[in-house]
Amino acid sequence: MTALKNTAQRYGSVAIALHWLMAVLLIGLIALGLYMSGLPDVGFDKKKIELVLLHKEYGILALGLAVVRLAWRLGNVLPALAEQFPDWQKVAARFVHLCFYALMFALPVTGWLMSSAAAIPVYAFGVRLPDLIAQNDYRFQVLLEIHKWLGYALIGFIAIHAGAALRHHFLSGDNTLTKMLPGTGSQG
Ligand code: HEM
Ligand code: HEM
Structure with missing residues (x-):
């Protein structure tokens, strides 16, 4: 069975x-x-509004999970990359x-900032989150662009x-893939 914590050879079950x-x-x-961003926003399309609310809610969930994940990673050893990796690939993988x-x-935070700049409150699972910045149309447009390009970077x-x-x-x-799967492949 996979241990909860990472070892030098493989990721643990929490990671x-x-x-x-x-x-x-x-x-x-x-x-x-x-x-959703491809849907027309003329006439307050109800479907678009519902999807944006869903996107925001799960986006905030992703932010919460990122905090837990970062804390877990900092408190755990990092399994070694497969021996066969040439040095440039090791640097590229870690990068x-x-x-x-x-x-x-950056993605959830720009999303949250953008919503505040648009003066639309962010709700996550019934809780209203505070506005991070004051309403400002120009900042909204800039943050939307940044959010979009960060999304494209994530896809790449x-x-x-x-x-x-x-x-x-x-x-x-x-063992690159198997050490990120439960139960198998601990040697490299
Ligand atoms: C890791 C989390 C997130 C990812 C990966 C993500 C990704 C994206 C992507 C790819 C788009 C489409 C951009 C475009 O093509 O124009 C988008 C749009 C958007 N996102 Fe996020 N997002 C995240 C979190 C959030 C959060 C937390 C919020 C707000 C609290 C948010 C608010 C929005 C809004 C308002 C739009 C634009 C909708 C429109 O076009 O009117 N996002 N997001
Ligand atoms: C969908 C297909 C995906 C596959 C097949 C995949 C596979 C893997 C594998 C095999 C490793 C272990 C690499 C090693 O240490 O040798 C890994 C690590 C990692 N992956 Fe993915 N992954 C995928 C998606 C993602 C996505 C969407 C993210 C975005 C956050 C991500 C973030 C990471 C990070 C940060 C690590 C380093 C370990 C950690 O800190 O958790 N992966 N991935």
Whole structure:
């Protein structure tokens, strides 16, 4: 059985659960974000409003999970990358992981700031969250652009990261993927 905490060889069950739960959540938020922003907002389309509210609620959930995940990562050892990785790939892999942490905070925070700038309160599971900044149309537009481009950056990093993980698993046959799956592959 997989231990709760990470070891030098593999991720523990808490890190694995957080990784896959957040992978599904973030990919879902990207898909929802792209879909809803393409809907027309003339005439207060009810469907669009409902989807934006859902996006915000789950976006705040992602922020909460990112805090837990960062705390867990800082309190755990980091499993080594597969021996066969050339140095440039080790640097690239760690760099992508670092960018993921930055994006896991920057995306929800810009979303929240943007809602405050639009003077639309953010609710998360029945709780009204405070406004972070005062209403300002120009800031809203800038934050919307930033949020959008951070979303595109996340899509790019996911493609590189998932592609590399699958390549290591199927072509190199190392333990890169199995150490992020429950129950298997502890040696590299
Ligand atoms: C990790 C979490 C999040 C991800 C990955 C994400 C991703 C996205 C993406 C990809 C878009 C589409 C951008 C476009 O093509 O124009 C979008 C739009 C948007 N997001 Fe997020 N988002 C997140 C969190 C949040 C949060 C927490 C809020 C607010 C509290 C928020 C509010 C919005 C709003 C208001 C829009 C624009 C809707 C419109 O076009 O009118 N997002 N998001
Ligand atoms: C959807 C397909 C995905 C696959 C196949 C995948 C696979 C993996 C694998 C195999 C590792 C272990 C790498 C190693 O240490 O050698 C890993 C780590 C990691 N992945 Fe993913 N991943 C996916 C999606 C995501 C997404 C959407 C994120 C966005 C946050 C993400 C963030 C991370 C981070 C930050 C790590 C480093 C360990 C940690 O701090 O949790 N992954 N991933």
